[in-house]
Amino acid sequence: MKQARFIQHIRSALGHPALIRRPAGTVISGDSHKTSRRLATHARSRGTGQLNALLQSVISNAEGINLKVIVRKNTRQAAATLAELAAAKETEWGEAKQVVAWDHPLIHELDLEAQLSDLDIPVIFTVPGDDPHGTNSADPKVRQAVANAYIGITSADYCLADTATLVMKARPGRPRSVSLVPVIHVAVIKLDQIISDLGELYALLGTDPREAPEGLTNCMTFITGPSKTADIEATMVHGAHGPREVHLMVITGEHDK
Amino acid sequence: MTQTKSRFYVDEAARGIRNPVLQKSLANLQQRFGRATAQSYLELPEGPELRFKAHDMRMAAVENLDILLETLAENVRKNGGRVHFAENAESARDYCLGVARRHKVRMAVKGKSMVSEEISLNDFLADHDIEAVETDLGEFIVQLADEHPSHIIAPAAHKTKEQIGKLFADKLGIDYIDDPPALTQAARKALRQKFLAADMGITGCNLACAETGHIAIVSNEGNIRMASTLPRVHVAIMGMERVTARLADYDVLFRLLARGAAAQKMPGYVSYVGGPRQPGQADGPDEFHLIILDNGRSRILGDPVFREILGCIRCGACLNVCPVYAKIGGHAYGFAYSGPVGAVVTPLLTGIERAKDLCLGETLCGACQDACPVNLDIPRMLLALRAVLAEGNPYWAVAPSDPLQKTMFKTWALSLTNRKRYNMLLKTAATGQKALPRSGGMMTKLPPPFSGWTQSRDLRPLARESFNRCWKRQQRNS
Numbered sequence: 219m220k221q222a223r224f225i226q227h228i229r230s231a232l233g234h235p236a237l238i239r240r241p242a243g244t245v246i247s248g249d250s251h252k253t254s255r256r257l258a259t260h261a262r263s264r265g266t267g268q269l270n271a272l273l274q275s276v277i278s279n280a281e282g283i284n285l286k287v288i289v290r291k292n293t294r295q296a297a298a299t300l301a302e303l304a305a306a307k308e309t310e311w312g313e314a315k316q317v318v319a320w321d322h323p324l325i326h327e328l329d330l331e332a333q334l335s336d337l338d339i340p341v342i343f344t345v346p347g348d349d350p351h352g353t354n355s356a357d358p359k360v361r362q363a364v365a366n367a368y369i370g371i372t373s374a375d376y377c378l379a380d381t382a383t384l385v386m387k388a389r390p391g392r393p394r395s396v397s398l399v400p401v402i403h404v405a406v407i408k409l410d411q412i413i414s415d416l417g418e419l420y421a422l423l424g425t426d427p428r429e430a431p432e433g434l435t436n437c438m439t440f441i442t443g444p445s446k447t448a449d450i451e452a453t454m455v456h457g458a459h460g461p462r463e464v465h466l467m468v469i470t471g472e473h474d475k
Numbered sequence: 476m477t478q479t480k481s482r483f484y485v486d487e488a489a490r491g492i493r494n495p496v497l498q499k500s501l502a503n504l505q506q507r508f509g510r511a512t513a514q515s516y517l518e519l520p521e522g523p524e525l526r527f528k529a530h531d532m533r534m535a536a537v538e539n540l541d542i543l544l545e546t547l548a549e550n551v552r553k554n555g556g557r558v559h560f561a562e563n564a565e566s567a568r569d570y571c572l573g574v575a576r577r578h579k580v581r582m583a584v585k586g587k588s589m590v591s592e593e594i595s596l597n598d599f600l601a602d603h604d605i606e607a608v609e610t611d612l613g614e615f616i617v618q619l620a621d622e623h624p625s626h627i628i629a630p631a632a633h634k635t636k637e638q639i640g641k642l643f644a645d646k647l648g649i650d651y652i653d654d655p656p657a658l659t660q661a662a663r664k665a666l667r668q669k670f671l672a673a674d675m676g677i678t679g680c681n682l683a684c685a686e687t688g689h690i691a692i693v694s695n696e697g698n699i700r701m702a703s704t705l706p707r708v709h710v711a712i713m714g715m716e717r718v719t720a721r722l723a724d725y726d727v728l729f730r731l732l733a734r735g736a737a738a739q740k741m742p743g744y745v746s747y748v749g750g751p752r753q754p755g756q757a758d759g760p761d762e763f764h765l766i767i768l769d770n771g772r773s774r775i776l777g778d779p780v781f782r783e784i785l786g787c788i789r790c791g792a793c794l795n796v797c798p799v800y801a802k803i804g805g806h807a808y809g810f811a812y813s814g815p816v817g818a819v820v821t822p823l824l825t826g827i828e829r830a831k832d833l834c835l836g837e838t839l840c841g842a843c844q845d846a847c848p849v850n851l852d853i854p855r856m857l858l859a860l861r862a863v864l865a866e867g868n869p870y871w872a873v874a875p876s877d878p879l880q881k882t883m884f885k886t887w888a889l890s891l892t893n894r895k896r897y898n899m900l901l902k903t904a905a906t907g908q909k910a911l912p913r914s915g916g917m918m919t920k921l922p923p924p925f926s927g928w929t930q931s932r933d934l935r936p937l938a939r940e941s942f943n944r945c946w947k948r949q950q951r952n953s
Contacts, residue, residue, distance in 0.1 A: 221548065224560035224769060228541040228715075231777035245539045246546055246686050246720050254723070279740075311664075346755050356707075357757035365671060381741035390755030394704045398697060416729065420722040434687050436554060436753050436763075437703075440745040445697035449613035449629060451636050452503055453655035458612055459663060459670070460697025460744070 257421035261413045272379040272412045273468060279382040283443030284456055286465045287382075291472045296406060297328040300371070303404070303465065305337050309368040310401040310462075318363045319371035321345045321391035324406055324469075330371070342367070346390045360393050370400035370461070374407050374441075376422075377466065380415035381442055384466070388437040397441060403461040405441075409470045480809030481821055481830035488836065491804035497625075497633045501801050504632055508795040511738030512846060519730070529731050530850040532724050533786035536716075540776065540785075543685040543718045544767060550688020554750030556763040564594035567766050571596065571677070571710055574764055575605050578708050580674040584666075586692065586699035587611035588679025589627060589789055590712050590768060592811035593824070596677070607677065608669050610698035612662055619646045625805035627791035627813070628736050633804060666698070676702030676760065680713035682728060682788065683765075686721045688749050690765065691729070695743035703748055709760040711748065715767050716776075716785040728788065728849075735792035735848035771824040778870060780859050784819050786849050793843035793853065799836055808833055815843035819856045827863055827871050834860040879924060898943075905937045 226236040234240060264272070273289065280287045290296040309315055317334060319325050321343050330341045342363040364370060372392065376385040384405050388394055397403045413419060422429050445460030456462050480487070491497055516523040536543055548558040561567035575583065583600065585591065585607050597607045597618070609618040613630035617623060620642055624630030631639070640653035643661055652658060678699050680690040690711050692699045703709050719728060733739045752759030775781050794800050794814035805813035810821045810830070818837050822830040834857045843853040867875030875881065890896045912920050917933035920926065928934065940948075 220562070220566075221545075221558075221560045224562055224715075224767075225541050225545060227562070227769065227773040228544070228776060231773045232538065232541065234541070239545075240539075240542055242542050242546060245535075245542050283743075344757055346757065355761060356752060356759065360757040361671075361705075378741075383741050388753070388756055388759060390753075390757070393757040394700070395758045398700050398704060416726045420726055424722060434689055434747050434749055436748070436750040436756075437759060438689075438747040439700065440741070442741045442743050444743075445695070446743055447612045447659060447696045449611070449616070449631055450639055450655040450658055451500065452507060452629070452632075453636075455656045455659040457663065458659060458696035458698070459610065459666060459701055 251425060254421040255425045257418050258425045261418040261422055262426070264410070266409070269409050269412060270470075272414065273409060273470075275379040276377060276382050276412060276466070276468070279380065280443070280466065283382060284446075284464075285382050285443040286463065288465055288467045290467060290469055293324070293327040293329075293469060296467050296469055297330065297333045299467065300328065300330065300404065301333040301337065303402075304334055304339055304369060307368065307402055307463075313366060313368070315339045316363075316367045317341045317369045317371060318360075318367035318396055318400060319343055320373060320393075320396055322373045324373050324408065325371055328406065344391055344393050344396060357393075360395070364393070364395040364399040367400040369402045369404060370396040370398075371404045371406065372397045374405050374411065376419060377407055377412045377468075378415055378419060378440075379412055382466070384441040385419060386439045386441070387432070387435040388439075389435065394437060394439060397439070398460050401457065401461055402463045402465070403441075403444075404465045404467060406467045406469065409468055412468070479821070479825045479830065481825065481833055483809060484807055484830070484832035484836065487807040487809065488803035491807050492802050494633070494804070496635050496638075497804045498802070500632045500635075501804060504626065504629060505795050505801050508738055508792075509846070512734055512792050512795060515734040515738045515740070516848075519734075525727060526731065526848055526850040529727050529848060530786065532719065532727060533788070533849050534783065536719050536724075537776070537782060537785045539720070540715065540718070543720055544715060546685040547683055547688060547718055548765075548767070550685065551749065551763075551765055552688075554688050555753070556688075556750040556765055559764065559766045560769075561766050562769045564768075564770050567594050567712060567768050567770070568596060568599045570764075570766055571712075572600065572603055572605075574708060574710055574762075575600070575603075575675055578674060578762075580605055580708070582606045582608065582669065582673050583675040583677050584608050584610050584669055584673040584698075584702045584706065585614075586676070586678035586694060586702045587614050587630070588677070588712060589811045590679050590714050591677065592624065593714075594712075594768070594770065596712075608666070608673070610666050610669070610696075610702060611694070612659060612696060612698075615662055615666065616642065619643075623806065624811075625813070626794060627789060627805075633806070670698075670701045670705050673702075673706045675708045675710065676704075676706040678702055678709070678711050680711050680717055680765075681732065682725065683713055683718040684720075684722055684725060684747075685718055687747075689747040690749075691725070692746050692748060693732070693742045693744065695737070695739075697744055700744050700746055703746055703760070704758055707760055708762045708764070709748070709751075710764045710766065712766045712768060715769050715772050717788070731848035732788050732790050735788075735790035735846070775820075775823050781819070781823055781856055783851055784816070784823065784853075784856055786851055787816050787820065788849060789816070790848055792846040792848060796842040796846040797837075798840060798842065799838055803836070815853045815857075816851075819853055819860065822860055827860060827868075827873050831860075831864050834864075883924070898941075901937065901941055905939070908936050 374384040447458035616631040644651040751763040800814040808817040818833040
């Protein structure tokens with residue numbers, strides 16, 4: 219067997235007996251779980267004041283990477299802003315305007331279809347089909363929708379304040395390509411989805427009762443600003459292959475006065 | 476057999492030095508990234524000392540490679556992925572071709588992967604009628620021009636925008652343009668069609684995590700996300716050393732990788748891929764294959780002197796500070812890995828004697844170690860390579876260098892340790908040097924076997940009277 223021989227080579231190279239499997243011991247598990255649990259609890263228990271401080275940090279870190287942060291009090295305001303954005307922006311390849319959006323409770327709350335119907339812009343939601351073959355291959359309708367859309371709307375699992383990074387896990391109804399293929403990506407999150415940094419994220423993934431059983435899923439993605447390149451004479455250009463613009467819309471949940 | 480042109484190092488280096496475009500762009504790269512990276516280490520919350528901690532983490536991973544790789548493979552399989560252990564380049568290429576054949580792949584999109592350069596995957600697939608399209612903008616340019624990357628993270632650093640404009644006009648059938656945003660847009664348009672049509676995505680792996688069974692792949696352009704999301708099959712290739720034990724290690728290593736590579740706090744995109752599309756998900760590949768490559772790495776692992784180089788995370792930080800790389804450019808190194816890390820790893824992977832000029836060409840100034848996010852002692856390993864070349868080493872199948880040199884150094888040592896012999900040597904040399912050509916008070920040409928010394932520099936002649944004699948004379952006279 220290829221793997222056995224391969225690993226035996228490594229064991230001999232390291233000076234261990236080739237044929238005896240070494241116990242994993244603490245090599246993998248480590249002993250940092252206590253710290254992780256503390257970090258995770260801390261991340262889950264921030265008050266509004268602390269969350270707003272993190273939001274300020276998101277805003278300042280977003281500047282340098284050309285990520286546009288929009289703060290709105292509720293979903294109604296957020297939806298209105300989204301409609302303005304959809305009206306103002308042009309499609310990339312001259313096609314008709316079309317929006318693709320995640321099948322996600324927060325996105326449904328925006329009631330995008332009503333907002334965009336005045337503009338004659340159709341919204342396609344990536345609702346998992348009941349197609350029995352759906353599990354054997356990717357959904358061609360979703361592929362078509364993301365290829366034709368100029369705006370992709372998603373939520374996210376978390377936003378890391380330290381780097382203004384969006385964290386998304388792969389799940390049914392929330393295709394990865396919605397944040398990737400359309401030229402504009404809008405991510406809508408609630409204030410309490412902001413956490414401090416990578417350390418907190420990894421602590422949550424490892425120890426949080428909601429996160430740990432699911433783990434990282436088959437694909438966890440970090441998005442930090444729009445797609446960019448500096449491969450030609452070190453000149454920074456946005457929109458290499460992924461979105462040229464990324465808007466992060468944060469809903470603070472304050473009530474209107 | 477791995478393709479390498481390292482034996483042409485001396486000629487290629489000279490060619491690089493004569494190339495004004497290369498000189499300008501390398502100076503620019505080093506100005507921008509070299510300093511910014513150093514600054515970004517200072518701004519780490521834990522301070523620049525975090526690099527030492529990262530070094531320990533990498534070395535611990537290398538020392539436990541057998542355990543980490545078994546755990547990684549087990550976890551990837553648990554998530555529905557497939558793992559192939561390839562002991563050499565041929566095995567990795569054949570496996571990749573086998574997957575492609577099974578899926579009737581005609582075209583594959585590739586994310587930048589140095590390890591795929593190492594195993595010459597593109598040429599191999601092309602020979603089997605499979606088009607492998609490089610999608611990183613720099614790699615795309617280099618592939619269109621039928622060249623190889625000259626820098627780990629800026630593959631087309633050696634080309635001007637005018638050259639790229641002409642290349643695009645020729646190969647993409649568009650009008651000539653030379654504005655970087657317009658050129659980028661042209662490539663975006665051309666490659667978008669490829670992404671949507673490709674049957675297979677091929678990527679490298681920046682770091683794998685054994686604990687969770689994921690590989691992390693990083694880009695700023697989004698091309699690697701495309702290649703790992705849109706095609707039906709995703710094949711990732713990793714050098715076997717690119718694995719870490721726990722997610723917690725990632726926190727440290729990733730922050731350092733981003734700073735080392737491009738002085739960023741966080742790369743634009745990071746994907747943790749741990750398996751194929753799951754039931755109910757609308758996109759992602761139907762199959763995920765991970766190829767873990769040895770190709771000479773276990774040989775390096777077996778020598779404690781050089782084991783440290785397996786800690787390298789291929790960020791390219793050492794290229795951005797190296798005074799030798801800055802002058803000769805990446806092509807001179809003749810292999811996928813250039814710069815200081817290339818000077819160590821290329822001889823070890825492809826044969827120390829075949830690539831011996833690489834370690835001889837470096838200056839040992841130490842800038843690479845200071846820039847390294849995991850603080851690898853590259854100068855120590857360069858010296859160790861030179862020692863292997865001089866003394867010979869059966870493990871590396873290196874014969875001692877020519878006996879004449881060894882005899883000469885022995886004679887030199889004998890004369891240095893005995894005053895009488897040393898005086899005699901000086902006297903002979905002082906007389907002998909009169910016959911040699913001079914210019915401006917300097918000797919311009921030594922006779923063989925010393926002629927190499929004056930090939931590119933002049934030698935100051937010996938003083939008519941040595942200090943020792945002069946001192947003795949004055950003591951006598953006073």
